[in-house]
Amino acid sequence: MSKYIATTTKDIKLLVRDIAGLAMLFGMPMVLIIVMTLLQDSTFKALEEKKLPIAIVNLDQDTFGVSIVEGLSTSKFFHVSELGRNYNSIEELKKQVTDGNYQIGIVINKDASNLLRNNIKYNILQQLPAEDSLIFGNDPISLMKSVGIDIYFDPITKNSFKQSIVSALNQYSSGVESKIMFEVYSSLFQELLGMEMRNQGDFSNLVDVQTLYAGDNEEFVPNSVQHNVPAWTIFAMFFIVIPLAGNIIKERESGISTRLRIIAGSNLPIILGKVTTFFFVGLIQAISMLLVGIFVLPLFGLPQLIIGGNYLTLLVLTASISLAASGYGVVIGTIASSQEQASIFGSISVVILAAIGGIWVPVFIMSDFMQILSMISPLNWALNGYYDVLLRNSGMMEIMPYMLTLIGFFAFCITIAWFVRNRREMA
Numbered sequence: 001m002s003k004y005i006a007t008t009t010k011d012i013k014l015l016v017r018d019i020a021g022l023a024m025l026f027g028m029p030m031v032l033i034i035v036m037t038l039l040q041d042s043t044f045k046a047l048e049e050k051k052l053p054i055a056i057v058n059l060d061q062d063t064f065g066v067s068i069v070e071g072l073s074t075s076k077f078f079h080v081s082e083l084g085r086n087y088n089s090i091e092e093l094k095k096q097v098t099d100g101n102y103q104i105g106i107v108i109n110k111d112a113s114n115l116l117r118n119n120i121k122y123n124i125l126q127q128l129p130a131e132d133s134l135i136f137g138n139d140p141i142s143l144m145k146s147v148g149i150d151i152y153f154d155p156i157t158k159n160s161f162k163q164s165i166v167s168a169l170n171q172y173s174s175g176v177e178s179k180i181m182f183e184v185y186s187s188l189f190q191e192l193l194g195m196e197m198r199n200q201g202d203f204s205n206l207v208d209v210q211t212l213y214a215g216d217n218e219e220f221v222p223n224s225v226q227h228n229v230p231a232w233t234i235f236a237m238f239f240i241v242i243p244l245a246g247n248i249i250k251e252r253e254s255g256i257s258t259r260l261r262i263i264a265g266s267n268l269p270i271i272l273g274k275v276t277t278f279f280f281v282g283l284i285q286a287i288s289m290l291l292v293g294i295f296v297l298p299l300f301g302l303p304q305l306i307i308g309g310n311y312l313t314l315l316v317l318t319a320s321i322s323l324a325a326s327g328y329g330v331v332i333g334t335i336a337s338s339q340e341q342a343s344i345f346g347s348i349s350v351v352i353l354a355a356i357g358g359i360w361v362p363v364f365i366m367s368d369f370m371q372i373l374s375m376i377s378p379l380n381w382a383l384n385g386y387y388d389v390l391l392r393n394s395g396m397m398e399i400m401p402y403m404l405t406l407i408g409f410f411a412f413c414i415t416i417a418w419f420v421r422n423r424r425e426m427a
Helices: 002-017 019-049 062-075 088-100 110-127 159-193 224-238 241-253 256-262 270-299 309-335 339-359 369-375 377-390 396-427
Strands: 053-059 076-086 106-110 149-153
Touching: 002 019, 019 106, 019 224, 019 270, 053 062, 053 088, 053 159, 062 076, 062 106, 062 110, 062 159, 076 088, 076 241, 088 106, 088 369, 106 159, 110 159, 149 159, 224 270, 224 309, 224 339, 224 377, 241 270, 241 309, 241 339, 270 309, 270 396, 309 339, 309 377, 309 396, 339 369, 339 377, 377 396
Parallel strands: 053 076, 053 106
Antiparallel strands: 106 149
16 A cells, blocks of 8 residues: 555656646647647538539520529539530530539430420320320320430549439439429310319428437537547547656656565555556546536637536546556556657557547548457547437446446556566566
8 A cells, every 4th residue: 555655646746746747738638629629610611611513504494404403503502503505515514524613514405394294294195095095186195215414523523422413413303303294284184174273282392301310308419529529538638648658667767666666565556556646637637628628619619518417427437538548558658668669659559549449530431341440449439438428418327338348448458567567577
């Protein structure tokens, strides 16, 4: 117990005396969160506000062509420019797309509306008895080629943009087809039954598709703050590996660790004394960064971090993360033979674990192999735990697997550090 108290007291005194070090230890992560969240929020807003430029040549100038142009123009996703209404305009459209002025060019071919009406009448005739084959007049009606819409893509256009425009065209085309079909049936009813249809029905919004987030409370909607604050909090907590490892190596080189070993007993209390000091440093660091998300980020026009009511769950999870980060710093400082080794390996390893763990790039957009690989990162376990608490309003039992895994990682690191320390003393 005397070893544990001596180690803990010594480390606390060293930290308190180093005012500049403490300022960097707590100040730099706060600045990191503010800067990264501002960058991410600006990026998200830019993506939401940016419209995809589209060039259109409408050779139809009838119901189909006009409705397609109108539909794309009123969409919040596309910026539409009509280049002309003749065949010469097609070459201009191709040139504009090739030169990169527009990523997508659309040509609505001539007589598209008439072809669509003809094919609708043909399909109606297939449903009627043979004796009613002249219901639309004496001229025979045969199936014509499909309505033509030609799409020209810039070679650098992303597949996601291609899918967006194709999906939008299919949506608007279906609406126009329904509209023209209604017109054909309306004229048919009037001719056969003498009944004039009023054409006042709206069949465009029969299905209401709502975008919701699964959860008990609709307040917990993810935003840039709730994604970035926990991610960079975890990253900063694990970056404590550098001062912690450096502290262990400095003690070893200065002879302080030798004097501590003179006290009777195991080396484990010395290791746990280190963990205790930096565990509380990580815990205070995390709490201060979460407070930045609540009180400081809104001052920059960003959303406020919403924690919900599970304060105890959040605290226990944060404590588990701080334990894991402290254990990782101890094992790096014990294994490394110099401060240079500890600094280089510690910083690079944390960056790698952050990259594969979803701190830099969300896991869901990674390849299948990288998604599997992300499971080995303790930062990924911590991030998933924070997401469950902050975004899904999960309780203690739901995040228990993440906490147990983080505590298991801490125990593994302490065991390795204790084993290496004993082997080194016996050598």
